[in-house]
Amino acid sequence: MAEGKYANDPEWESITPIQLDDGSDSGAMPLASIAYPSEYLEATSYLRAVMAANEMSERALRLTEDVISLNPAHYTVWIYRAKILFALEKDLLEELEWLNGVSLKYLKNYQIWHHRQVLMASKAHFPTIPTKELDFLMEMFAQDSKNYHVWTYRHWLIRHFKLWDLPRELEDVESLIKADVRNNSAWNHRYMLRFGPREDAPAAGMANAGSALSTADEKGVLTVVDEDLVDFELEFAKAQIVRAPENRSPWWYARGVLRAAGRGVGEWEGFAGKFVDTHSGDVRSSHAVEWLADVYASGEGVKAVEMFTLLKEKYDPIRKNYWDYRIQQVVV
Amino acid sequence: MPTVAGKRRNVRFPFAHLKTAPLTTAQKPQKQTQKQNQNQEKRPDTRSTSSQGRKMASQAAPHPGTPALFTQPPPIRDPLVTETTDLQDATLSKCLPFLKGTSDLQKGPFNASGVPALQRDDHVEYLYDSLEDYPAGFVAMDSSRPWMIYWGLAGLTLLGEDVSRVHQRVIASIRPMQNPTGGFGGGHGQISHLASSYAAVLSLAMVGSSDAFALVDRQAMWQWLGRLKQADGGFRVCEGGEEDVRGAYCASVIISLLNLPLDLPPTSEARLAGFDNLTDGLGEYLSRCQSFEGGISGSPGVEAHGAYAFCALACLSILGPPENTIAKHMNLPLLLSWLSARQYAPEGGFSGRTNKLVDGCYSHWVGGCWPLLQSALDGKPQSASAPSTTVGSLFSREGLDRYILACCQHPQGGLRDKPGKHADAYHTCYVLTGLSATQHHHYRTDSSPCANKNFSSAFSWRSKPTSADENVFEKSDRLTAFHPIYVIPHQAAEKMRLWYEAEPFAT
Numbered sequence: 001m002a003e004g005k006y007a008n009d010p011e012w013e014s015i016t017p018i019q020l021d022d023g024s025d026s027g028a029m030p031l032a033s034i035a036y037p038s039e040y041l042e043a044t045s046y047l048r049a050v051m052a053a054n055e056m057s058e059r060a061l062r063l064t065e066d067v068i069s070l071n072p073a074h075y076t077v078w079i080y081r082a083k084i085l086f087a088l089e090k091d092l093l094e095e096l097e098w099l100n101g102v103s104l105k106y107l108k109n110y111q112i113w114h115h116r117q118v119l120m121a122s123k124a125h126f127p128t129i130p131t132k133e134l135d136f137l138m139e140m141f142a143q144d145s146k147n148y149h150v151w152t153y154r155h156w157l158i159r160h161f162k163l164w165d166l167p168r169e170l171e172d173v174e175s176l177i178k179a180d181v182r183n184n185s186a187w188n189h190r191y192m193l194r195f196g197p198r199e200d201a202p203a204a205g206m207a208n209a210g211s212a213l214s215t216a217d218e219k220g221v222l223t224v225v226d227e228d229l230v231d232f233e234l235e236f237a238k239a240q241i242v243r244a245p246e247n248r249s250p251w252w253y254a255r256g257v258l259r260a261a262g263r264g265v266g267e268w269e270g271f272a273g274k275f276v277d278t279h280s281g282d283v284r285s286s287h288a289v290e291w292l293a294d295v296y297a298s299g300e301g302v303k304a305v306e307m308f309t310l311l312k313e314k315y316d317p318i319r320k321n322y323w324d325y326r327i328q329q330v331v332v
Numbered sequence: 333m334p335t336v337a338g339k340r341r342n343v344r345f346p347f348a349h350l351k352t353a354p355l356t357t358a359q360k361p362q363k364q365t366q367k368q369n370q371n372q373e374k375r376p377d378t379r380s381t382s383s384q385g386r387k388m389a390s391q392a393a394p395h396p397g398t399p400a401l402f403t404q405p406p407p408i409r410d411p412l413v414t415e416t417t418d419l420q421d422a423t424l425s426k427c428l429p430f431l432k433g434t435s436d437l438q439k440g441p442f443n444a445s446g447v448p449a450l451q452r453d454d455h456v457e458y459l460y461d462s463l464e465d466y467p468a469g470f471v472a473m474d475s476s477r478p479w480m481i482y483w484g485l486a487g488l489t490l491l492g493e494d495v496s497r498v499h500q501r502v503i504a505s506i507r508p509m510q511n512p513t514g515g516f517g518g519g520h521g522q523i524s525h526l527a528s529s530y531a532a533v534l535s536l537a538m539v540g541s542s543d544a545f546a547l548v549d550r551q552a553m554w555q556w557l558g559r560l561k562q563a564d565g566g567f568r569v570c571e572g573g574e575e576d577v578r579g580a581y582c583a584s585v586i587i588s589l590l591n592l593p594l595d596l597p598p599t600s601e602a603r604l605a606g607f608d609n610l611t612d613g614l615g616e617y618l619s620r621c622q623s624f625e626g627g628i629s630g631s632p633g634v635e636a637h638g639a640y641a642f643c644a645l646a647c648l649s650i651l652g653p654p655e656n657t658i659a660k661h662m663n664l665p666l667l668l669s670w671l672s673a674r675q676y677a678p679e680g681g682f683s684g685r686t687n688k689l690v691d692g693c694y695s696h697w698v699g700g701c702w703p704l705l706q707s708a709l710d711g712k713p714q715s716a717s718a719p720s721t722t723v724g725s726l727f728s729r730e731g732l733d734r735y736i737l738a739c740c741q742h743p744q745g746g747l748r749d750k751p752g753k754h755a756d757a758y759h760t761c762y763v764l765t766g767l768s769a770t771q772h773h774h775y776r777t778d779s780s781p782c783a784n785k786n787f788s789s790a791f792s793w794r795s796k797p798t799s800a801d802e803n804v805f806e807k808s809d810r811l812t813a814f815h816p817i818y819v820i821p822h823q824a825a826e827k828m829r830l831w832y833e834a835e836p837f838a839t
Contacts, residue, residue: 034474188636318676321728
């Protein structure tokens, strides 16, 4: 280990690297061991040493970049890097620029997005959202429009900067839904923009969740309802359903909207019925059949069973046991 | 440069394709090392992209015994083509020859139901190899070694292998990963992480020796968990790291298996939020993770996802009896509907999210939700044996068994996401876990072996094999039963808990 870029660098002379302990000193062969490249072994041995000393320095910052370039999945080095950036009061916009490149290179990486959030959470550095931030997220979505880490980060962003009503948010969601009406991640984001808890309410997938004042059955039901907004969203969902009726996303979005408004599925009986002609056998959406079943379940048991039976026998038979369970619950 | 004393061993490189696992800290290694497989797996894409009359690839007659449900495209398909339908159609084209039993990449033999046998010996060999050395290209796995050990040991245990024979090697590997400030990291000098700690603790439980149990510094672990507890009830995965449902599940597994005190350490900042216990506010946090679709997301407000659904439901099933905790914190009708919609035909397997593709790993993440929900619906156990009335299976065991055995077995051993993908230890472990779950009925009893009542319901689970007339697989394909919460054998979880119950804990 005497040879290497750190061992030969006078800047690192003061550091005694901590060699990897993989447990082999015990005499037993370690499991799932990796034949590390020598440059990785050396860099991480210096990383262990500077971390043990909690060193906050320029050289330690460069070391973290080196380790990240060798293994971006090394979560420890990201957390250490964030600490150093704040301790040395580095230019975080510059860090974001660098991060953009790394993010596009390693699309599936977890650590990058948490790191970005840690930086962005600094009110001192970012009192408002940087202008290019949403552009970059759209660049990420161009690579993978359902990337879970990026959507998680975007949800955090809207809460942190209170962006629910920023026109750009809705525009981006609409362009993604226009490009692929089946992008369920975009539908989820739209729901959070429109009906998610705001301001001082804790983050939640549905309003009223996890509160001592309401039960699980009451989750998602708003206390104050903007009926115009609800109607607008229902019309939007209808237009998207017409484009592709066998698409679960807008049907379930509409259920969420009606739920938020405290309105039942019954008001869409006519709309859902347009996709289900049981006489001619022309059924264009299994989700419409399920919708009708739920409409009929309260009061018209026989018709509900008829719809569930269609799903069970013809349109969604892999879920036979679930449809049978639903049939058992219907009061005929 | 080799880091291990002694001679290098020659192994195959099973991680050539490793997808990002929801619970892992790793990412997919960029390097493709399994050239031979790649060529063998390449299939002509005969899918037409025209909006009308999209056709499926294979026209060959299905193997006798295979129902039409598993050989035909779904009855309703929209003409509008988008990226989602392109990917879905491509997946169907790849799966159909395997579901029909007409692919020349399947080994067989096929049984009377048209289902190929489990290639047990190939998978055992694959998993033993997965525990040995990896070449330099796998450096991205450096923070996931506790996982690799867990996946290997769990997969082998499911296949009936006795992993206690490697207990010295497990201890040697895991010892340097523990930090004096509590918890286990992904390797020596890496900060402690709940996912690494979960994998390390479960690996120690599977080898099951006193030496292994004694390795864990419980006092430091308890202090560390106190630092990870957040003011909204959840847990960060590591100090300075993100907070999500994985953290909640992994922490609850560790607290309950190690029989840690429930009290928050006196110095825990979460006390400022009004919490006294490590588990205070946790159910409410998970409640906020249920999305309007009914499924559960990684953190509040994000899209519902199968892997996080398992973490949340398993966590609730540790906190108390599922008929109380799941029923209290989850909207059950919404959850059931979303979970049920994860199963697709003709594939038979599960997807993780709405409008996403089937993937073998969800055999566990989604499949593993079902016993927990069924138990919640069945209600309070009345006896020490299986309940006389039960809501039963609400998903298609046959569909999942077909997907696993027909589509997920790699011809050279190991299991995978879907046809055309490489096998890896992650998928091998969780596809087999899913298969085992379909082969058993899981239920709770009214008795628990624990003296300490904390989490006693989590230790009251039992299982019995499904009866032969329910199955499309053969007797020789049967796997060991796993505990539906701890994802290790029941007796391994019980033994670990009882060992720590007998050990004094000085706070």
